[in-house]
Amino acid sequence: MANRPKGFGMTAELNRKKEAKFDPDLANDAFEWLRLVLIDGGHDDMADVLKHVSSSGDVAPPLKNGKILCTVINCIKPGTVRKINDSKMAFKEMENISKFLTGCEELGCDKGDLFQTVDLYESQNPNQVINGIVALGRKSQTIGYDGPCLGPQESTENKREFSEEQLKAGKNVIGLQMGSNKGASQAGQNFGKTRAIID
Numbered sequence: 001m002a003n004r005p006k007g008f009g010m011t012a013e014l015n016r017k018k019e020a021k022f023d024p025d026l027a028n029d030a031f032e033w034l035r036l037v038l039i040d041g042g043h044d045d046m047a048d049v050l051k052h053v054s055s056s057g058d059v060a061p062p063l064k065n066g067k068i069l070c071t072v073i074n075c076i077k078p079g080t081v082r083k084i085n086d087s088k089m090a091f092k093e094m095e096n097i098s099k100f101l102t103g104c105e106e107l108g109c110d111k112g113d114l115f116q117t118v119d120l121y122e123s124q125n126p127n128q129v130i131n132g133i134v135a136l137g138r139k140s141q142t143i144g145y146d147g148p149c150l151g152p153q154e155s156t157e158n159k160r161e162f163s164e165e166q167l168k169a170g171k172n173v174i175g176l177q178m179g180s181n182k183g184a185s186q187a188g189q190n191f192g193k194t195r196a197i198i199d
Contacts, residue, residue: 019056021127027053029150030133034072036148041075059130060123066096073103073136076145080106094121101132107143109135 031050038047049062063069065088070081080103085092097117104114113135119125137150162170 018125018127022056023127023130024053024055026134027056027059027126027130030130030137033137033148033150034068034133037072037075038068040147041071043071043075046071056126057123059126060120063120063129064123065093066098066100066120069100070096070103073100073107075147076136076140077103077107077143090121097121104132104136104139107136107139109139 031053035047035050038044038050046068049068051058051062053059067084067086070084073080074084081096081099084099085096087093094117097120101114101117105111109132114132115125115128120129134151138152138154140147141149141153142156
């Protein structure tokens with residue numbers, strides 16, 4: 001882990017902005033969803049680790065080793081993470097987080113909604129960690145997981161099919177975006193002084 005100054009300058013200003021954006025209610029909803037998924041999957045011992053979140057500093061410690069996240073994604077879709085590392089070595093814990101993120105992408109989560117490994121492991125961006133968990137909660141509803149829900153359900157495609165007759169009829173209609181040749185015109189309007197040779 002790199003030693004970064006945290007008490008002054010631009011780094012401190014950015015940290016204050018991140019802390020101001022932190023939503024403890026959303027974080028508690030995400031943690032509660034993780035707890036319910038673990039309990040539903042028969043992992044009550046892991047669910048007890050997830051406590052109430054009151055600040056952004058409470059997000060990383062229980063999730064830092066990646067075991068809970070990997071277990072949750074395996075509860076949603078068994079076999080997504082084949083081997084969860086039990087080692088306390090930093091690179092093994094970061095590998096667990098990386099496996100979780102890869103599993104989220106395989107389930108269909110947008111990469112932009114997820115976080116990076118260092119965001120969680122070094123507690124650099126707890127807001128994005130919570131957003132990643134919420135993204136997984138939304139996606140789990142669309143892939144057939146019938147356990148607890150988190151967040152609004154993702155929208156589904158509403159593909160429409162038109163017959164040739166309907167398409168031909170639509171070509172004759174002038175859309176409102178195209179404007180109209182009826183109504184006011186600029187004929188007869190003079191603005192300002194007219195151009196004259198002699199003033």
